[in-house]
Amino acid sequence: MLSVVAKRSTLLRQNVNCIRQSSSASKPIVGFIGLGNMGAFMASNLARGGHPLVVHDLDHQVVEKVKERARGHGGIVDYAKTPKELAAKADYIVTMLPSSPHVLSVYTSENGILSAVKKNALLMDTSTIDPTVARDLAKTVHQSGAAMVDAPVSGGVGGAEAGTLTFMVGGSVENFQRAETLLKLMGKNIVHCGEAGSGQVVKVCNNLALAIEMIGVAEAMNLGVSFGMDPKILAGIFNTSSARCWSSDTYNPVPGVMPNVPASRGYTGGFGVDLMAKDLGLASSAANAVRAPIPLGSQALQLYNMISAHGGGKKDFSFVYDFLKKQSEK
Amino acid sequence: MLSVVAKRSTLLRQNVNCIRQSSSASKPIVGFIGLGNMGAFMASNLARGGHPLVVHDLDHQVVEKVKERARGHGGIVDYAKTPKELAAKADYIVTMLPSSPHVLSVYTSENGILSAVKKNALLMDTSTIDPTVARDLAKTVHQSGAAMVDAPVSGGVGGAEAGTLTFMVGGSVENFQRAETLLKLMGKNIVHCGEAGSGQVVKVCNNLALAIEMIGVAEAMNLGVSFGMDPKILAGIFNTSSARCWSSDTYNPVPGVMPNVPASRGYTGGFGVDLMAKDLGLASSAANAVRAPIPLGSQALQLYNMISAHGGGKKDFSFVYDFLKKQSEK
Amino acid sequence: MLSVVAKRSTLLRQNVNCIRQSSSASKPIVGFIGLGNMGAFMASNLARGGHPLVVHDLDHQVVEKVKERARGHGGIVDYAKTPKELAAKADYIVTMLPSSPHVLSVYTSENGILSAVKKNALLMDTSTIDPTVARDLAKTVHQSGAAMVDAPVSGGVGGAEAGTLTFMVGGSVENFQRAETLLKLMGKNIVHCGEAGSGQVVKVCNNLALAIEMIGVAEAMNLGVSFGMDPKILAGIFNTSSARCWSSDTYNPVPGVMPNVPASRGYTGGFGVDLMAKDLGLASSAANAVRAPIPLGSQALQLYNMISAHGGGKKDFSFVYDFLKKQSEK
Amino acid sequence: MLSVVAKRSTLLRQNVNCIRQSSSASKPIVGFIGLGNMGAFMASNLARGGHPLVVHDLDHQVVEKVKERARGHGGIVDYAKTPKELAAKADYIVTMLPSSPHVLSVYTSENGILSAVKKNALLMDTSTIDPTVARDLAKTVHQSGAAMVDAPVSGGVGGAEAGTLTFMVGGSVENFQRAETLLKLMGKNIVHCGEAGSGQVVKVCNNLALAIEMIGVAEAMNLGVSFGMDPKILAGIFNTSSARCWSSDTYNPVPGVMPNVPASRGYTGGFGVDLMAKDLGLASSAANAVRAPIPLGSQALQLYNMISAHGGGKKDFSFVYDFLKKQSEK
Known part of the structure; x- marks a missing residue:
């Protein structure tokens, strides 16, 4: 991704x-x-x-x-x-x-x-x-x-x-x-x-950081919305401050905050939950091989595995916002 | 922050x-x-x-x-x-x-x-x-x-x-x-x-996302460095791709990657671990009040509490990079 | 509980x-x-x-x-x-x-x-x-x-x-x-x-350990079952070895392993997810007050909050097994 | 173990x-x-x-x-x-x-x-x-x-x-x-x-549950002690109630609560942190292969990797109690 x-x-x-x-x-x-x-x-x-x-x-x-x-x-x-x-x-x-x-x-x-x-x-x-x-x-x-x-x-x-x-x-x-x-x-x-192998290292590290940042934005947006915040205003403030990141300013996970992102078209057509889980699995395996702690990365993997277990494996990975928020009628 | x-x-x-x-x-x-x-x-x-x-x-x-x-x-x-x-x-x-x-x-x-x-x-x-x-x-x-x-x-x-x-x-x-x-x-x-209260909501949400993103960058940078990557090259790629965020491009937690950030002056003079833990404590309490799940945010709080228990409470919050990496001689 | x-x-x-x-x-x-x-x-x-x-x-x-x-x-x-x-x-x-x-x-x-x-x-x-x-x-x-x-x-x-x-x-x-x-x-x-207050401390600590142990048993049983293990055999081995605990030998979360437990009657009639989340919220707040790290306890709270967000708040807290396992048709 | x-x-x-x-x-x-x-x-x-x-x-x-x-x-x-x-x-x-x-x-x-x-x-x-x-x-x-x-x-x-x-x-x-x-x-x-493979499945599942339970006991005991509880009294209550488990009643991680356990002899002579991390690595890999979520198990692995990064890899795995508690002078 x-x-x-x-x-x-x-x-x-x-x-x-x-x-x-x-x-x-x-x-x-x-x-x-x-x-x-x-x-x-x-x-x-x-x-x-x-x-x-x-x-x-x-x-x-x-x-x-x-x-x-x-x-x-x-x-x-x-x-x-x-x-x-x-x-x-x-x-x-x-x-x-x-x-x-x-x-x-x-x-x-x-x-x-x-x-x-x-x-x-x-x-x-x-x-x-x-x-x-x-x-x-x-x-x-x-x-x-x-x-x-x-x-x-x-x-x-x-x-x-x-x-x-x-x-x-x-x-x-x-x-x-x-x-x-x-x-x-x-x-x-x-x-x-x-050197050889570093292409894979970079890809795995990038997607590790990306997954964590996306979930961080999803958690923070969901918390704000739960307190009645307008998600567009909240994202706007993030994007001009220290919470600014690609997952917030380019690929926001809250439906309606940005046009032309998966969140605004039913979480379709992006980078799937199962693909992100695959990359996080590689990150987890690599981190374990060198005993590098990834306390949030490993949790991100578990979260995407849970989303998949609940049937969301084909959705875009920003679907984590939907998974965290209160389900209206289940 | x-x-x-x-x-x-x-x-x-x-x-x-x-x-x-x-x-x-x-x-x-x-x-x-x-x-x-x-x-x-x-x-x-x-x-x-x-x-x-x-x-x-x-x-x-x-x-x-x-x-x-x-x-x-x-x-x-x-x-x-x-x-x-x-x-x-x-x-x-x-x-x-x-x-x-x-x-x-x-x-x-x-x-x-x-x-x-x-x-x-x-x-x-x-x-x-x-x-x-x-x-x-x-x-x-x-x-x-x-x-x-x-x-x-x-x-x-x-x-x-x-x-x-x-x-x-x-x-x-x-x-x-x-x-x-x-x-x-x-x-x-x-x-x-x-409305009333939303200033606090925004501050808490911003710092929740920020803490998670910082730890995400720290985990990914530490993993890459453990595999022999040059941290400047790795950060450079993050900053032009989907892992881009303030914690990477403006406040990078790896010593030497950027001048004039706490990481490059012994993690001094920034926003302290204990202050970030205080804000994450508020986020945790707020999230619990409305039952909004913050799986990574709560882990971020625990990590900062662990850093504090190990004596790092006064360091800048980007010190999490140092805490995660292999300790040379202890 | x-x-x-x-x-x-x-x-x-x-x-x-x-x-x-x-x-x-x-x-x-x-x-x-x-x-x-x-x-x-x-x-x-x-x-x-x-x-x-x-x-x-x-x-x-x-x-x-x-x-x-x-x-x-x-x-x-x-x-x-x-x-x-x-x-x-x-x-x-x-x-x-x-x-x-x-x-x-x-x-x-x-x-x-x-x-x-x-x-x-x-x-x-x-x-x-x-x-x-x-x-x-x-x-x-x-x-x-x-x-x-x-x-x-x-x-x-x-x-x-x-x-x-x-x-x-x-x-x-x-x-x-x-x-x-x-x-x-x-x-x-x-x-x-x-002394005064210690009744509350004991209750909160007991339920903190209990929640973590229950989820631990649920994760391990689900992993074993995913690999084709008979849950009764697996629980039997746990109960005579170092994984032995009340959540496994007295209140097993897998339907059919034990009679007369909530898991064997649709996760009804026990100690509800929302009540456990309330106690974990107190544990989280108490731990934060003294800056005692609870990395698994905080994750347990998030998990119960997620279960509640997905409509399972009134189920017995052993329902976490059901939440983790692959959903058959959703 | x-x-x-x-x-x-x-x-x-x-x-x-x-x-x-x-x-x-x-x-x-x-x-x-x-x-x-x-x-x-x-x-x-x-x-x-x-x-x-x-x-x-x-x-x-x-x-x-x-x-x-x-x-x-x-x-x-x-x-x-x-x-x-x-x-x-x-x-x-x-x-x-x-x-x-x-x-x-x-x-x-x-x-x-x-x-x-x-x-x-x-x-x-x-x-x-x-x-x-x-x-x-x-x-x-x-x-x-x-x-x-x-x-x-x-x-x-x-x-x-x-x-x-x-x-x-x-x-x-x-x-x-x-x-x-x-x-x-x-x-x-x-x-x-x-069937073939199930010996490995059982070992991995047992040690997954064990690691989580041990950390659960360590977190709860540390929280209680931070609030001034006598650890022997607290363990005694756990052991007759729903928090009862092998990690509490047979292998308690708090020094002095039980004789003849690693915790009471400087965390030596038991099952090492690095060995537990190895088994949790296998659990993590197995869980990922079948996409079974292990939110606490993956966190347990990260915690043991952090303990190892801080020099505690050879200590008994109950050393997690020591790692969580406030360090007296560092």
């Missing part, structure tokens, strides 16, 4: 057009594994950028869809039966997978990427996973002679389609620079965070 | 000078009760504004000090032995007291303000107290024929001295307008929050 | 019968203020014990009911229009009121008990209130020449009717001994806790 | 003597992997029970120590260079390892147990690990034709030496019965919890 604040510009589209004019043939081959809701759009943007693609996904329908989209851009898309087969062909590999075990399997299993990766290939994992796993995986990859960056994204399905994602990149300066050109085809802000 | 963000200007000082030129004789008498660290400066600023003062405090030394300061401004300061005696003389009364019981006693006890208050006097309580108590007290005052606003402040002792405090005012529009002129002599931002 | 574990015996009833045979005329007059659900039964038991009663309550119907019941025991019940009028007649006064402000008003207001209390009268407040208030009130009473104990109860309406309540008594040894005789007419376990 | 309550008897020792009289030659060979503080004693007890042993550990010194101890019992101990080599020889295999990754490696890596396990061998993992991992591992083992139970222990190093451990066993009835005979040589209470 990081840098949703980024203003969408048309600059990128113009860049993309420039790139399209060069011929596909001269561009390195990119492998893409994981054509889910976001991955399918990201792969299409790479094809639009002129890269011949070789893709892998267990779902054949989505592969067909990506091929079709790519055809519109004159792109060439090949299908590989396994990550191994894909790795043998690709100079760059992008992975976009649901969780740490999926990533480990795709990279290190018998038919995984590492069983056939080219020397000097650059691997980019855009999944959101455990920072410790990311760090360890990068070591393993480097031992195999290939290069790797972790590059988790924010910006959602909308940003994936529009090519305006933010990538938080962890890896050496050299690897970051190699990755940047390709990531620019899929995103707008490409941020170098530090 | 609200609106510490306000940029200090010299405008006010100019206003004060204008006012000083008018003669004291024509100004209404102001009573001031509670000449503590902040109250003494606030009273001096009223005297500087040309108002004849009658003051009450149990500590005679501080009374002498206020008299002396006022003399410098040509001001006239009288001493009243009881709130009752003071109330008999004053057209406006300002109170600045440590807690709800003190306020109740000063207003409603046998020798309290209400036993002798003038009809049409305007009472302004600038203490930070329980919103429910404030609301009830305003009713009692109105029944006695006088007018009342609650007007808790933020800005600290420094703001009290400089006359740059922020006042969050609860009361009718009419009473707010009457109060505003006087409050402008002591502060810079005079914010009308709503 | 303390000492619900007490086995009900018939011994008390026999004592009561002995006492009834002595004549009312020789017994001291007892004043009773607060004839609510519990108070009405407690007063009736005093009448049955042979004491002439003078009662006060704002609700006249309940006064009539107590008179009628007392008549069945040959008892004499008088009505007093104010606490003052009652105090002028009584040698012992029992108060049973909803909260601290009610208690303060009944004792210290213009027409309160203290305005007319007899020298050497013994006042017994059986309400559950803030320990600090109880301690301060005892001091005020002692200054007036009367004696006082705080004696909050547990055992519920059922225990009030059966005369099997537990009283936790705070006061000097001498006052405790004077109180004991009378309290034995209404209860079974009369526990001396220490 | 489960079933520390078990009274130690001499019965087991007598059984062991009976068994010793039979000849080692007729007993099946047992493999043992992981000769740490507890494992070394457990292996020795198996040798004493007359089983020829083949052991594996990376630390050669500890292997020598076990050989020497076994010699005292006429036992035969062989050393295997890898789990694979060990598995080729053993009919029963016991593993006692620090965490999930170690267990996975020992069982499933290239030179792991499964690469050479005998058909019908019975594998017993006595490590405390993630329930989900345990469940998955059992499936993998069963596919290889061998049998498996998870059997985490409680009772500590003392119980390992005395042969009085408690084993919580997960697996089919048949496998449980096969395991029981062998586990009896190392422990006293062998509890069948259910």
